[in-house]
Amino acid sequence: MKVQEIRELIKLVDQSTLDEFEYEMNGTKIVMKKNSLQPGGYTVQQVIPQEAPGEAVQAAPVPQPAPAAKPAEEKETEAAGDNLHKITSPMVGTFYQSPSPEVDAYVKTGSKVSKNSVVCIVEAMKLFNEIEAEVDGEIVEVLVKNGQLVEYGQPLFLVKL
Incomplete structure (x- = not known):
């Protein structure tokens, strides 16, 4: 292994x-x-x-993973304002914007979301996990591309509160 x-x-x-x-x-x-x-x-x-x-x-x-250093982009975003919330990936997997290729994305820039709104799917080990917004607000930016591999804790969306 x-x-x-x-x-x-x-x-x-x-x-x-x-x-x-x-x-x-x-x-x-x-x-x-x-x-x-x-x-x-x-x-x-x-x-x-x-x-x-x-x-x-x-x-x-077995060596345990070291905490990942924050990229410069993420540090700039933190300084951009306190009224922005990051929706992060709760697991390692593949990011999908919609439940299937024929269907529109759950959310896009400008979409209004509530705490229980599904914003994307992260597939891990053949399990499709719906990710919820966690907050009420408006999607300001989608930070990853459809089909992109994402890491645990990686920001997926920025939400204006």
Whole structure:
């Protein structure tokens, strides 16, 4: 399993309500446990398969993702005003503006939204997750393109409150 795949699993487990996650494939086992004593902390171990009968199984810590640095564009947007709200991606996945290619986008620049308005879909692991606006306001800018891969916490829309 590649480090990037493990990082994506970490993000998905972190966003979920799961306290523990185990994954096994081709003799490799990954166990993730959230540490409820430390805010945002969790433990990840990758178990290396046994080479020969009787040998001890070794566990090696897997590097945890470092917090991403904010791009210059995002810092400029923060300085633009306090009346703007960012709708961010709650997961790693593919951004879609509409439920299907034949249908108009959920929202576009100038669209009015309410807290429960669906603004897009983020597909992760063949699951299509509807993302809601979280606030009442007007879409000022769509920050990603249809079909673009998005990261956890990546801003998708700017909403004028």
